[in-house]
Amino acid sequence: MPATLGAAIFASDPTLRDDSVAVGRAWYQGLGWGFWVAVAVAVIWVLLAIFAGVLPIQNPDTINFNCLGSGAGPSASHLLGCDTIGRDILSRVIYGSRVSLIVGFASIALSFVVGGPLGALAGYFGGWFDEVWSIVSTVFLSFPSLVLGLVIVSFLGNSEFDIVLIIAIVAWPLLFRVVRAATIEYSQREYVLAAQALGSKRSRILLKIILPDIVPAAITYSLVGVALAIVGEGALSFLGQSVGPPIPTWGNMIAAGMTQMPQYLNLLLAPAVAMFSFILAINFIGDRLRSTLDVREGVL
Amino acid sequence: MSKLVVVRRVLEIIVTLVLVTLVTFFFTSKLPGNEAAVICGPAGPACLAKEGALLYLNHPFFPRYLHWLGNLFSGTFGLSAAPTEPIATLLKQSYPITLELVIFSQLIAIVVAVPLAMYSAVRPNKVFDRMSTAATFATLSLPAFIVGPLLRYFFTVKLPWFPGAGSTMPSIGVNPAQNLYVMFLPSLTIAVGSIAVYQRLLRADMIATLEEDFIVMARAKGLTTWRILFRHALRPSTFTVMTVGGVQIGSLIVGAIIGEQVFGLTGLGYQLVLAVTKADLPTVQIITVIVAVAYILMNLIIDFLYTVIDPRVRRARTT
Amino acid sequence: MSRKRHVRDIDDLEDRPLLEVENLKTYFQTGHGIVKSVDGVSFDLERGRTLAIVGESGSGKTVLSRSVMGLLPPQNVIREGRVRFGDVDLTNASPQELRGLWGAQISMVFQDPVTSLNPVVRAGRQITESLRYHLAMSRQDAKETAISLFRSVGIPEPENRMQWYPHQFSGGMCQRIVIAAAIACGPKLLLADEPTTGLDVTVSAQILDLLNRLQQERYMSVIIVTHDLGVVTGRSDDVIVMYAGQVVERAPTTTLFRDARMPYTEALLKSAPRLSNPSHTRLHTIPGNPPNPANLPKGCRFAPRCPYVQPKCREEEPPLRQAEAPRHWYACWYPVGTPEGVRALEENQAAGVPAAMGVV
Numbered sequence: 001m002p003a004t005l006g007a008a009i010f011a012s013d014p015t016l017r018d019d020s021v022a023v024g025r026a027w028y029q030g031l032g033w034g035f036w037v038a039v040a041v042a043v044i045w046v047l048l049a050i051f052a053g054v055l056p057i058q059n060p061d062t063i064n065f066n067c068l069g070s071g072a073g074p075s076a077s078h079l080l081g082c083d084t085i086g087r088d089i090l091s092r093v094i095y096g097s098r099v100s101l102i103v104g105f106a107s108i109a110l111s112f113v114v115g116g117p118l119g120a121l122a123g124y125f126g127g128w129f130d131e132v133w134s135i136v137s138t139v140f141l142s143f144p145s146l147v148l149g150l151v152i153v154s155f156l157g158n159s160e161f162d163i164v165l166i167i168a169i170v171a172w173p174l175l176f177r178v179v180r181a182a183t184i185e186y187s188q189r190e191y192v193l194a195a196q197a198l199g200s201k202r203s204r205i206l207l208k209i210i211l212p213d214i215v216p217a218a219i220t221y222s223l224v225g226v227a228l229a230i231v232g233e234g235a236l237s238f239l240g241q242s243v244g245p246p247i248p249t250w251g252n253m254i255a256a257g258m259t260q261m262p263q264y265l266n267l268l269l270a271p272a273v274a275m276f277s278f279i280l281a282i283n284f285i286g287d288r289l290r291s292t293l294d295v296r297e298g299v300l
Numbered sequence: 301m302s303k304l305v306v307v308r309r310v311l312e313i314i315v316t317l318v319l320v321t322l323v324t325f326f327f328t329s330k331l332p333g334n335e336a337a338v339i340c341g342p343a344g345p346a347c348l349a350k351e352g353a354l355l356y357l358n359h360p361f362f363p364r365y366l367h368w369l370g371n372l373f374s375g376t377f378g379l380s381a382a383p384t385e386p387i388a389t390l391l392k393q394s395y396p397i398t399l400e401l402v403i404f405s406q407l408i409a410i411v412v413a414v415p416l417a418m419y420s421a422v423r424p425n426k427v428f429d430r431m432s433t434a435a436t437f438a439t440l441s442l443p444a445f446i447v448g449p450l451l452r453y454f455f456t457v458k459l460p461w462f463p464g465a466g467s468t469m470p471s472i473g474v475n476p477a478q479n480l481y482v483m484f485l486p487s488l489t490i491a492v493g494s495i496a497v498y499q500r501l502l503r504a505d506m507i508a509t510l511e512e513d514f515i516v517m518a519r520a521k522g523l524t525t526w527r528i529l530f531r532h533a534l535r536p537s538t539f540t541v542m543t544v545g546g547v548q549i550g551s552l553i554v555g556a557i558i559g560e561q562v563f564g565l566t567g568l569g570y571q572l573v574l575a576v577t578k579a580d581l582p583t584v585q586i587i588t589v590i591v592a593v594a595y596i597l598m599n600l601i602i603d604f605l606y607t608v609i610d611p612r613v614r615r616a617r618t619t
Numbered sequence: 620m621s622r623k624r625h626v627r628d629i630d631d632l633e634d635r636p637l638l639e640v641e642n643l644k645t646y647f648q649t650g651h652g653i654v655k656s657v658d659g660v661s662f663d664l665e666r667g668r669t670l671a672i673v674g675e676s677g678s679g680k681t682v683l684s685r686s687v688m689g690l691l692p693p694q695n696v697i698r699e700g701r702v703r704f705g706d707v708d709l710t711n712a713s714p715q716e717l718r719g720l721w722g723a724q725i726s727m728v729f730q731d732p733v734t735s736l737n738p739v740v741r742a743g744r745q746i747t748e749s750l751r752y753h754l755a756m757s758r759q760d761a762k763e764t765a766i767s768l769f770r771s772v773g774i775p776e777p778e779n780r781m782q783w784y785p786h787q788f789s790g791g792m793c794q795r796i797v798i799a800a801a802i803a804c805g806p807k808l809l810l811a812d813e814p815t816t817g818l819d820v821t822v823s824a825q826i827l828d829l830l831n832r833l834q835q836e837r838y839m840s841v842i843i844v845t846h847d848l849g850v851v852t853g854r855s856d857d858v859i860v861m862y863a864g865q866v867v868e869r870a871p872t873t874t875l876f877r878d879a880r881m882p883y884t885e886a887l888l889k890s891a892p893r894l895s896n897p898s899h900t901r902l903h904t905i906p907g908n909p910p911n912p913a914n915l916p917k918g919c920r921f922a923p924r925c926p927y928v929q930p931k932c933r934e935e936e937p938p939l940r941q942a943e944a945p946r947h948w949y950a951c952w953y954p955v956g957t958p959e960g961v962r963a964l965e966e967n968q969a970a971g972v973p974a975a976m977g978v979v
Contacts (some may be wrong), residue, residue, distance in 0.1 A: 138532035139323055142320050142325075143320070143323075144555040147557070147592065150576050151576075153580060154327075235557075241577075268453065276446060283404070283441050287437070423915070513729055513730075513731055514735055520727040520729075521721060521722035521748070522723060522753065524718065534737045590733070611739060611784040611786070
């Protein structure tokens with residue numbers, strides 16, 4: 001190893017570090033241009049999913065005999081080509097975003113509504129309420145997420161609503177834990193203790209003092225949860241256990257693309273890139289927000 | 301760990317295990333289709349009655365659950381539905397594949413992530429660090445079901461360096477080289493996500509560790525850079541990785557399910573998906589419980605490893 | 620297997636001190652400009668003697684000690700001047716050469732013993748690793764040497780304690796281990812950076828006595844960096860007083876206590892509590908704060924806080940001047956205890972200069 005490397009290790013000796021960092025900037029200034037690119041990507045996907053019906057694209061189920069089995073490569077009329085039975089891939093990718101986005105946002109909203117209040121109450125009041133719900137969440141977290149998802153799919157079914165419910169069942173314990181941990185941490189802060197000493201009602205302290213502190217953390221975490229939920233739906237879809245064909249989803253398109261792979265890489269790449277771009281954007285937004293709002297990582 | 305903590309931990313595990321079996325049984329017992337019907341197929345009502353009685357199907361939920369739990373404990377896993385075959389045989393064939401996949405993937409991940417993280421931490425915010433950190437961040441957004449098919453495309457089809465999906469695989473005891481050759485891409489599929497997680501956590505902790513006084517002291521002792529990095533800095537930098545390790549195992553199992561599917565390996569995950577597809581209730585139940593129990597036990601092991609790595613928690617830690 | 624020693628042996632130069640520091644400068648490049656932490660420091664140190672470097676926090680004394688040793692990171696650091704240790708020029712030594720000196724010939728004891736020990740490495744191994752690396756000792760020899768080192772720094776039951784982890788020791792015991800690690804390979808020079816700051820008063824006295832004893836037993840040269848003049852009394856041969864990166868006074872310890880010339884030294888001496896004072900005597904404080912090392916005042920750096928300050932002080936930087944007593948140097952235009960100094964103080968008191976009002 002070169003000597004310079006050895007010396008370089010210690011570049012940041014604590015006693016010598018320059019502690020003064022730039023202060024006095026507005027919170028959004030630290031986010032950087034990458035953040036806004038990510039927001040743009042996410043917003044574009046949301047708009048595409050909402051307005052898929054009025055966009056000048058084909059119905060995803062239309063079979064185009066002109067490109068059926070013709071190599072299915074991209075062409076002027078089908079920008080991303082067609083799949084093996086002649087359906088337009090661009091159209092299917094855009095319609096496919098609907099399932100992913102609906103499931104992603106709806107399931108996390110549902111688990112937020114369930115897990116959030118439970119977590120805040122359990123964290124703040126403790127006692128048997130906390131014990132019971134902590135055990136319940138532990139039990140749910142004792143299953144690897146996809147295994148639990150698969151089991152509940154076979155129990156509930158695979159309509160879009162079922163999938164939302166399933167992902168919510170898998171995800172709520174995570175939100176419960178995050179909110180509970182944050183509540184415990186914040187409720188031991190000095191200003192909360194001070195409010196207690198001054199005789200404020202506990203419910204008031206929870207609602208007016210602790211909650212405003214937790215909400216940014218919980219929302220940021222939920223954003224990352226949306227990405228996880230979309231991956232979860234994608235995995236179920238990939239395994240053929242989510243919303244069934246012919247409805248396009250990114251996951252089932254990737255699975256279909258994989259079987260056709262040797263000839264038609266676009267079948268695989270189109271949905272894969274779509275999913276990757278959206279998840280990356282969401283993760284990036286979440287990461288930037290987290291470091292900007294100084295939300296502690298790994299409260300789990 | 302003090303005795304009290306150990307006792308509490310063991311009790312927690314037992315309660316969790318019982319509840320896990322209960323939840324599994326609850327969800328699967330309500331499956332559409334009757335196990336007896338699935339097992340009997342076209343055979344007559346006599347078979348249905350016999351199988352039904354064996355499975356306690358005419359009993360209420362709790363006796364049925366207890367009966368099933370009893371069978372589980374005695375190792376009587378019963379028969380899978382359509383085609384009927386002892387689930388025990390199925391497990392025996394499939395679990396080594398999944399286990400190997402998980403272990404192999406972690407070895408790959410550690411071998412790749414540790415040097416990456418170290419080099420990044422030694423020169424933070426330099427070109428290499430920025431690039432590897434950006435790369436791992438992007439990788440975190442690449443689920444296994446995207447990585448797997450891409451690896452399969454590029455390294456079995458485009459560049460046929462590795463055997464294609466569904467290749468025959470000798471067990472590792474018989475022909476280790478061929479076994480690992482077949483296992484490499486599926487393991488890499490799982491490893492990619494782990495590499496990203498380990499690199500990021502280790503890098504962050506390592507940067508913090510290198511700022512510690514004891515590193516300055518090690519340097520003032522005149523030790524070499526290698527020695528300082530590996531003997532002094534590495535171990536105290538693994539605490540977060542270990543803490544997150546338990547959560548990480550969950551995603552390994554998810555990765556294994558996907559990886560087996562992509563590369564046609566008949567491991568536990570593959571069998572689970574197959575059983576769910578066929579509404580093969582008994583098999584779903586057993587595999588789910590076994591995977592969940594393995595998951596819980598692995599978390600316990602991680603907890604234990606944590607105490608080995610950090611002597612300070614040997615006495616103090618409560619969970 | 621024969622192991623390789625990793626020691627750079629040094630030869631003492633005839634008639635020259637063990638350590639010679641000449642016009643050492645250490646600047647840091649930061650986002651706020653260049654920080655002059657050490658700005659032209661010179662001193663020397665004979666074999667077997669103790670030098671104390673005294674100053675407020677931020678005076679550059681810690682940076683000075685690390686800069687002498689060459690322990691600073693290479694990035695964003697400008698280091699000029701010369702440090703000669705025996706026959707080695709530390710300022711130009713290669714990293715390999717430095718590693719052969721660090722721990723073996725020059726050692727350092729750090730401020731916070733608890734964080735200076737690796738929490739996941741057993742106490743014994745933190746001693747034996749230098750022995751094995753530098754002196755190529757066998758496992759068994761290193762262990763025995765470490766046990767005797769533990770004994771000599773006053774750790775009871777050394778055989779058992781070798782197996783302990785740092786968190787199982789008290790702060791004072793940790794500092795004894797750090798000292799044992801520092802002296803393990805028999806260094807000629809020991810730098811102790813605020814070795815007692817984090818410790819209780821009684822423990823701190825024990826640690827200082829221990830350092831003193833070890834120094835005499837091993838004929839080491841010792842540099843103690845401290846902000847506490849009380850630490851220095853009776854334990855050091857010479858004292859250097861640092862202010863804002865510069866040496867403002869240098870003298871044999873007794874001379875300094877009896878006959879301080881620099882107003883800053885006087886203020887430091889006054890700010891230490893004394894038993895001879897009646898109860899409830901207000902402690903003397905030095906008004907104001909040390910200057911920002913990135914933005915130093917013109918002239919004498921102590922001028923803004925000095926009770927003796929005159930217009931000249933704000934214009935011209937005083938050089939180090941020799942006092943009447945041997946080996947006594949100071950940097951002041953209106954030194955304490957001289958007619959000029961007395962007049963300057965009287966004028967300031969008459970004019971109501973705030974810094975001068977507290978001085979009686």
